[in-house]
Amino acid sequence: MAKTPLLGRTLDELKEIVFGLGMPKFTAGQIASWMYGKKVSSIDEMTNLSLKNRELLKASYEIGCSAPVHEMRSADGTVKYLFSVSEGNFVETVYIPEDERATLCVSSQVGCKMNCKFCMTGKQGFAQDLTAAQILNQIYSVPERDTLTNIVFMGMGEPFDNLDEVLRALDVLTSDYGYGWSPKRITVSSVGLRKGLRRFLDLSDCHLAISLHSPFPAQRKELMPAEKAYPIAEIVEELRRYDFSKQRRLSFEYIMFKGVNDSMVYAKELVKLLRGLDCRINLIRFHAIPGADLEGSEPETMLAFRDYLTGHGIFSTIRASRGEDIFAACGMLSTAKRQNIDSE
Missing domain, CATH: 1.10.150.530 (DNA polymerase; domain 1)
Known part of the structure; x- marks a missing residue:
């Protein structure tokens, strides 16, 4: 039993x-x-x-803890761990050391229903939600657990599609009886599922990151099918109802694709879309995945894009690329593991 x-x-x-x-x-x-x-x-x-x-x-x-079944270590110190969560199903957890920070990127689902064009996890399809135990085990069982300064829910899966278990895990992480972490050390990323968004903002003080990737609805829908049900314009209007100046930070994730969403036309439209909202934009260089006809933007293009946004009132940063030598893109390692099992 x-x-x-x-x-x-x-x-x-x-x-x-x-x-x-x-x-x-x-x-x-x-x-x-x-x-x-x-x-x-x-x-x-x-x-x-x-x-x-x-x-x-x-x-x-x-207790319900279990060690990673595989790991890959990058020359830059990044470590990608693979955890088995059920027969033939795996999730990835990534440890990212940088200066005085040590961030752990955790998963909330096996696969994902969102099917974003640029995401290897979405190409897996959806297999199962993780329990709070399986979410927390990713933190509990990595060797670097006592050095961690930040947790980001930006791994496999859509956190707001499994919000009950994510909220339970967040309660353990931030409560005095649990880890006692400040909510300001935790960021949850979402495409913006409306019902989950409201619940999260009402019940948690953790930081929020919204996947944006294009300010134009038609193009965002092509990149992210969730745009059809959860339009970015409506998400932004919903976010305007909340105060992000004190309790938490609001950021938008913007993966930059060469010749697709990296011209000044897009920067200007982002300024229009987000004007007056207390937020920041994280610009991310695309990591190539099989089957996606997309390339990452050139560094100088990203710099110009960042400078335009910051110069027009939206603080923007370029996220450093990490772990490119170890299946950098989310979902790559777990996909490879599943394919190996299927071929045996």
Whole structure:
């Protein structure tokens, strides 16, 4: 019989578990401390629980952590980890060290329903949502876990399409009983699913990043089919209802494709679209993937684009390209692993 993971459980959920097992209420806090504070790998390590209570827990529960099944290390220090989440299904987690920052990019789904033209994960199709335990295990089980300064939900999947589990994971990460992280250390990226967007903004103080990639609806729909259901103009109007000046940062992700969305026409339209909104734009050079007739923009084009946006009131940065020698694009490593399994 498979046991139920304790990892990913909120304090209230842990209280329900210990109550159901006839344990004292304070035991829930002890379990949370062992997992999220001391990061134990087994219930046996919870030595301030009585032997009887440990045995009760072990009968039905386990920590639920598991090590990566594969890793690839880049010359620039970036590490891409592969986690097995179910039979034949894998997710990627990327550790990105840069100066005094150490960022971990985590996944929320196996595959993705959004099918963006430039994304290898979307080409996999959708396989399953990750549980909060599987999301947190990506943080719990990387060797660099104690050096992390930031978490970004920008890996495989659309976080707002699995929002219940993402919110549960965020609660563990930001609560005193859990990791105790400031929400300002966490960014969640989305194409802008409307219902999920509202819930996230109402229930979480973490930073938000919206995938934009073109200010023109017809072209954005070609790059991102989600534009049809979630138009960027409507997303921007929705965002204007919220205050981003204090609690959180709002950013827009803009992958630059050579000759597609990198001329000044696009920069000018972005200024019009986002005028008056307290936000920033992260410009990203495209990492080529199989089957996509797209190329990354030239560095000088990106610099001119950035300078125009910043000069017109929208602070913009160019994200450094990392890990290009280790299947840099999201979804590449997990796709290769699945193909290897299928061919065996």
